[in-house]
Structure formats: structure tokens, C-alpha cells
Amino acid sequence: SEDELDNEDEAEAEDGGGAGGVIESDNPEEAQTLRISLGLNDQHPLYESAVHFGELLTEKTDDFNVEVYHSEQIAGDLVATEMLQNGDLEITIPSTSPLMNIMPEYGVFDLPFVIPDHEAADEVLDGPFGDQMLDMLEDQDLVGLAWWENGFRNLTNDIRPVESIDDLDGLTLRTMETDIHLDVWDALGANPTPMSMGEVFTGLQQGTIDGQENPYPTIDLEGFDEVNDYLSGTNHVYTPFVFLFSKPIWDELDEDQQEAIAESAYEAREFNRERTREVEESSLEDIQDRMEFSEITDEEYERFQEAVEPVIEDHSVTIGEDIVNDFMEAVEATQ
Ligand code: TF8
Structure with missing residues (x-):
């Protein structure tokens, strides 16, 4: 039954991320649940940023609960993106790279040795080029809401x-x-x-x-x-993360809801970049010991x-x- 499914979902989220993976609306019974699929584990700043998105969204509206799933608990980047296209999942934040299997244009970010530093990455993604690439997703039943950071490889x-x-x-x-x-x-x-x-x-x-x-x-x-x-x-x-929403599910939402989600994804981007860059430095120090x-x-x-x-x-x-x-x-x- 649906109840059983819900319980399983909760148990799974608790398993991995503790209560931090579930961000409830003030009116949880009435709210629609948005699930976020992540490929990395709950120690990564991507997870923290997805939780932060949930917090921003539930501050703006009582219409949604947000559940963050990590470590491919739902699916890997490519399969999760296909689930969005079919309306089977609300949100995923994949690397752009596997998306080239859906849209060859997305391979542009895989061209090596082109983006020299973080500042250039931000400018390119935040400017008209980044917008053009996000707009392109719509034809593939995806809504691209923001560029987040994975980082230099x-x-x-x-x-x-x-x-x-x-x-x-x-x-x-x-x-x-x-x-x-x-x-x-x-x-x-x-x-x-x-x-x-x-x-x-x-x-x-x-x-x-x-x-x-x-x-x-x-x-x-x-x-x-x-x-x-x-x-x-x-x-x-530098292959970015792209914050994706399912277009079939998006089209069922009203404009205020869409705006709240879009704004939260966009606002969480700053938090995500800052945290990722901090962790990038501390991680490098850490791994150099080993x-x-x-x-x-x-x-x-x-x-x-x-x-x-x-x-x-x-x-x-x-x-x-x-x-x-x-x-x-x-x-x-x-x-
Ligand atoms: C990779 C990517 C991944 C991320 C993650 C699955 O090497 O960098 O780590 O896309 O979300 O596969």
C-alpha cells in the first residue's frame, strides 16, 4: 500500500542521512513530497546543499515536503534523469556528463582544459551561455533550475x-x-x-x-x-552539477509553486558553491596525508x-x- 511505501522511504532516508534528509512542511499531511536523488553520499556538500534547498523551500511555502536520497539510493545520475523525463521522480542534481547521452550538446562541458578557474566557471554558467544550456533542457522534458558545483576533476x-x-x-x-x-x-x-x-x-x-x-x-x-x-x-x-526538475510534474504545479522551487534552487546555489569550495580545500589537505x-x-x-x-x-x-x-x-x- 502507499502507507507501506512511505514508511520504507522514510526508513531508507533515516538509514543514510538521519532526520536531516527529510525536510517537512508545517503542514506535512497536505503537502506534496519532492524527492531528490543524489549519486554521492551524505558526507558530500551536495547533500548538505540539497537539504538547504529543502529548508529554503519550506520557509517559502507549506505546499511541499522535501526528501533527500543519497548514494544512488534511488538511481545513478543517468537513470534518475530518465525518471524525471517520465514523471517518476521530481528532482535530481547530476553531473552534466552523463546527460550527453540524452542531449549531445551537454558534452560541451566535458571538453577538457578549457575552463581555467572557479571565477571563469561562475561567469560562464551565470551568463547567457549557462542560460542557453538550461533552456535547452525543456525539449527533453526537463526543467533546468540552477548550476551547482561539482568542481575541477x-x-x-x-x-x-x-x-x-x-x-x-x-x-x-x-x-x-x-x-x-x-x-x-x-x-x-x-x-x-x-x-x-x-x-x-x-x-x-x-x-x-x-x-x-x-x-x-x-x-x-x-x-x-x-x-x-x-x-x-x-x-x-570542470563539469558542473545541474539542478533538474521533472517537466511533467512541473507542469502540474501552479505558478507560485514553480517560482518558490526555482528561487530556492537558485538561492541554494550560493551556499553550495561556498561549501563546496571550503570542502575542496580541506579535502585536499586531508587526502595529502594519505x-x-x-x-x-x-x-x-x-x-x-x-x-x-x-x-x-x-x-x-x-x-x-x-x-x-x-x-x-x-x-x-x-x-
Ligand atoms: C562521477 C561524478 C559523480 C556525480 C555524482 C554521482 O564521477 O562526478 O560523482 O555526478 O552525483 O560519476
Whole structure:
């Protein structure tokens, strides 16, 4: 029965995140429940930010309860997004990368070595380019409400310190489920293999993969530092999180409700960026105690950039030359 389902949901949320994962309306019985699916665990600032979204929303209106599910309890990024398209789930906050399987245009964020720093990322996403990319989601039955931060991605592995392209030779690396990342690591001489986030820890532990790449908070908080010895500050790509709402469910809401949700997602973005950047610093400090850290010299960084140029060219066709140009121009304008 529905009651049983509700109880199960609550038990699951309590299991993982404690009462923090459920943010109730002042009128919980009458309120509609919005479920948020996250791929990362409840230690990550993404979780805290999703809870913060729930708090902002329940301050604005009594119409909603918010339940935050973490660690792929509901689904991985791609499947959760498909559930939104079908009206089976209200909210997910995925990396943009797996979305390229739904919209090739979203691969633009996977082009490596383009966004140089946080300031540029913010400007590009908060400007017309970011708006254009959010608007595009509507045709896919998704409502894009805000850009949140995952961060710059960095490489870990268990075989050797990676300081140059040559060190990548033959390393089996897990990538996100996107062809662009596959081709990038292939061009750099590694041996990439795509998998969903939920399989990465076990893969590293059992040695079916030698390494993976993710922002520092994820490396720290998902415990990858326990199974990998070497960390390289590659900062090779900035793939954002995008706050998505199901369009079929959105269309059933009235305008005030839509506005309250949109505003809360947007307002929580500031909290999310601030927290993520704090945790990025503390995580890097933390993992350096347990991992050997290698920096990439400017010279070597340029070699990386050159090696992936053909990949960028190839994929510009599927992403759309216009989008790629707009993206490059938006980044240049920040410099
Ligand atoms: C990855 C991504 C993920 C996030 C998470 C599932 O490596 O960085 O960690 O998209 O929400 O798969």
C-alpha cells in the first residue's frame, strides 16, 4: 500500500542521512513530497546543499515536503534523469556528463582544459551561455533550475605517481559514462573504462581499475584515498552539477509553486558553491596525508592540452560547432 511505501522511504532516508534528509512542511499531511536523488553520499556538500534547498523551500511555502536520497539510493545520475523525463521522480542534481547521452550538446562541458578557474566557471554558467544550456533542457522534458558545483576533476591511481603524459601509459581508469572522457583518456595513453559512480569504490578496491578522476571532496569523502596511493592535480575539466526538475510534474504545479522551487534552487546555489569550495580545500589537505600528491607543471599541462586537441575537434561535430564556439568565447571573455 502507499502507507507501506512511505514508511520504507522514510526508513531508507533515516538509514543514510538521519532526520536531516527529510525536510517537512508545517503542514506535512497536505503537502506534496519532492524527492531528490543524489549519486554521492551524505558526507558530500551536495547533500548538505540539497537539504538547504529543502529548508529554503519550506520557509517559502507549506505546499511541499522535501526528501533527500543519497548514494544512488534511488538511481545513478543517468537513470534518475530518465525518471524525471517520465514523471517518476521530481528532482535530481547530476553531473552534466552523463546527460550527453540524452542531449549531445551537454558534452560541451566535458571538453577538457578549457575552463581555467572557479571565477571563469561562475561567469560562464551565470551568463547567457549557462542560460542557453538550461533552456535547452525543456525539449527533453526537463526543467533546468540552477548550476551547482561539482568542481575541477583530478586523477588518482594505485600504480605510480602521474606527473606527465608518459606516466599515464596503460593505466586502467574509470571514466564517467560519456564518449568524450573515453576519447580524452585514450588520447592521453590510458586505458579508460566507463562506469557509474556506484561501482567505482569496489572497482578500485578489487583492482579491476587502477584509478579514477573526481574533484577532491569526492576523492576524500567516498574514500578513494583508502584504495589509491597517488593523486595528481590535473584539474583537467570542470563539469558542473545541474539542478533538474521533472517537466511533467512541473507542469502540474501552479505558478507560485514553480517560482518558490526555482528561487530556492537558485538561492541554494550560493551556499553550495561556498561549501563546496571550503570542502575542496580541506579535502585536499586531508587526502595529502594519505596520498602522494603530484602537481602538473605548466609545461606538461600544455602537452596535455595539445594531445587532446583532436578529441575536441572530433566531438565538436556531435556537440554542435555553434555551441562549442559559444562556450569557448564565453570562457575567453572571462580572461
Ligand atoms: C562521477 C561524478 C559523480 C556525480 C555524482 C554521482 O564521477 O562526478 O560523482 O555526478 O552525483 O560519476
